Amino acid sequence: MKKEYVLMKGNEALAEAAIRAGCDAYFGYPITPQSEILEYLSLNANERTGMVVLQAESEIASINMGYGAAGAGKRVMTSSSSPGMSLMQEGISYIACAELPCLLVNIQRGGPGLGTIQPGQADYFQTVKGGGHGDYKLITLAPSTVQELVDFVDLSFDIAFKYRNPVMILADGALGQMMEKVLLPEQKERIKEVPSWATVGKSKDREKNVITSLSLDPHHMEEINLQLQAKYRQIEKNEVRYEMTDCDDADYVIVAYGLVARISQKAAHLAREKGIKVGVFRPISLYPFPYEALNKLADNVKGFLDVEMNAGQMIEDVKLSVLGKKPIEFHGRMGGVIPSPEEILQKLEEKFAGELV
Amino acid sequence: MNERTMTEEQHFEQMIEEESICINDNIVYDKPETLTDTPMHYCPGCGHGVAHRLLAEVIDELDIQDKTIGVAPVGCSVLAYNYLNIDMQEAAHGRASAVATGIKRVLPDKFVFSYQGDGDLAAIGTGETIHTCNRGENILIVFINNGIYGMTGGQMAPTTLPGMKSTTSPNGRDIITMGNPLKITELIAQLPGTYYVTRCAVNTPVNVRKAKMALKKSFEYQKENKGLCFVEIVTNCPSNWKMSPLESNKWLEENMLPFYPLGDIKKPTN
Structure with a gap:
């Protein structure tokens, strides 16, 4: 599909951008105010590009399905809103430690607790300062227009694969729900290349690949942490945007x-x-x-x-x-x-x- | 060496060498290629080692080492990826079947299995287990049931028998206050998404062979896109049952197997 200007709702524009970015798989669970992402992708994403779209039984399941598919080297996305994002935090910590590239989208609503379905920005700490357990960082992009919601999808996949790190698009319910004029990018081919670290079946000519966040040797686990921190210093040097x-x-x-x-x-x-x-x-x-x-x-x-x-x-x-x-x-x-x-x-x-x- | 000074034993050794009976045709026991040389951390007498080996043998025999991706759980078999020479992922506690779903959905032509204990599959991961089975994901779930939390030191599991002692049911499992053991295998057999559901054991040579057949059939069904295969392996935990390996196998026969009877619970229909 060619570049085109359309009037589109934020959530749907983001979903369309994911299809056009050559996203391989999306796993999600309904929650207001972001359910349109799952709905839009369920409509015909699979017919258009072969993209996998699966409604999971919970946000816990969807983030872990994302872990599995990302570990297979695919371009994977999941999305939710604040309470659902809380449920995903354990999985995000595993994804960060196992160094799996993937795109997370949080269309925030007001909290705490069940809170409200109206927009909020109270997940800043959760997203930027940790959320899950352990020392890890989520690269976080905050769009202010529907156009940026669209543009940040492809950008996020690129950054995620560049650093083998999860990237979060942190928006809010108003941006997800409002309609704006938006320039959609051209349809990208889904990438066929298999990353060297992906678990796709061990061929005879290489060692087995293991996706894990576990090491029982404290010195080795510290080494893993130090490598993560070194990567975060690179990200801090290269990926500042304002x-x-x-x-x-x-x-x-x-x-x-x-x-x-x-x-x-x-x-x-x-x-x-x-x-x-x-x-x-x-x-x-x-x-x-x-x-x-x-x-x-x-x-x-x-x-x-x-x-x-x-x-x-x-x-x-x-x-x-x-x-x-x-x-x-x-x-x-x-x-x-x-x-x-x-x-x-x-x-x-x-x-x-x-x-x- | 002078032949006259040889002991009988040395002579015998030389004879073996000379007659070259150490040839492939004569091998009665060998390490599968899919099993690594890493020494296993499992306790003496534990069934995990046998179950790992069976998986490795089946993968070798079907020649699918390069097409198989396994998912390890949290629990005693958390390090399964150290022992199996295939691509593997280590999942969060209880989420192995969701992780396996993610892999299989993007790699539908590959063989995917999860390997999970009773706490992982039937307590914290119950939701994922039921929904993965109900969706009929075309994967194999290997369920190791030893009625106890092994890795954390012998706490009560969802499958702990009534009256069975654990560190969190020190006077025996009281079903009035602690609830009943969960026969999750019978439960998921009711779901239309499951294709083949069976319960095996690895306590005797005959049962080991049957368990191997069940695993092999499951991979063959997966190749034919038949749907979800679920193989429960009832096994022992000598360390946390506080028994010798021999005693634990006897206890398994007398207590576990009457409650968790062996055999096919759901036979393939087409």
Whole structure:
């Protein structure tokens, strides 16, 4: 299929992008607000490319089916929303340790617990700081448009295979549900090449391949950990992504990711209409976090406002970036409430009231 | 060496060498190619070693070493991949059949099996077991049932017999408070997705042969895309049953086999 512009819902656009990226297998379980991904793929993905699409009996099963298929060297994707992602954490830890490339998608909703089906960003800690057990890292990309939801699919597969590491697309329910104009990529061939480490049957000319996350020898297990850490240092060097909007002359900078960054761009626009010079710093890769760029930016501004749809999670990384150079204020909404541009501007004015007068 | 100074034994040895009776035709016992040289960590008398060997023999005989992918569980056989010379994956506790599903779905022409103990398959992994069987995944599930958690040191398993002692049922399994042993093999035999369901043992030479036949048939059915094959192997755990290997095999015959009777539970129909 050729490149084409369409009007599409985020979840469905992502699913279409997975088919076009040559994804080999998808395992999923229904949960709002991301069920359209499974539905869309169930419709005709198999007929179009031969892609395997299977509805599992739980998120625990789907992440472990993903482990198996990824271990066979295939391009594998699974998706869920917050409570389902919690169930997948054990499997993600195994995937990270066994160094299996795969694509995970979390269309977040507000928590904790069963929470709400409305959008949220409260899985930042879970995604970026661990979630599962042990020292591992998920490369995390945070799209802010339906276009990015689409573009990050192919990019994620490339990064996942480059580092043999799981990649997470961390979006939210609003982005998954909203419709936007989107440019779909051309259909890619599914890759026939078999990675040297994949378990596909041991031919006579090679040693057996084993996919495992276990070593009972502490020194060997430490060695595995050190190798993972060395890989993470490479990722931190190579895979930092961010976007700065109107930051060149800004006095104040809003730091936000995903959909909230777009709302913040509107807030910054409103601020400039009032003569307040505001820019927006949008981390695109949440891990690796753009510490250096944000630290550098701190030299040229008077203060930061961190805005998130949670009680304040990414702000910890913002503080680790700014390192006390400038004040950082926070505004967060929870429970599925999306902040408005006017509200963000008002908070900015309140928080930095003394300076703005 | 002068022939006159040879002992009778030395003479006999030389004769053996000279007459070259150490030829392939005369071999009565050999290590399968699919079994590695790694010394197994299993306790003396444990049935895992026999079950591993049977799998290796069957894979050799069917000549499918290059087409077989195994999935190891969490439990005593967590390191099965060290002993079988095939591509393998090590699954999270209870998830081996989901992992096997993932492999088989993307490699439908390959032979896939999971190898799981009773805690892995019938407690923490019950959901995956039932749904994998119900979907009729075209794989083999090998279920090792010794009625106890071996690797963690002898705790009560879903298959522990009523009255049977374990570290977490020190006075014997009380079915009023601890529930009944789960006959999961009979349970999954009811599901339309399963094609061949059988219960074997490896406590006697005859049973070992029968178990081997069951494994071999299962791989042959898998080649014909017949559906899910499930082979339970009732076995012993001398260490955690706190018995000698011999005593444990006697106890198995007198207690385990009456509760878990051997034989086909679901015979192939077409």
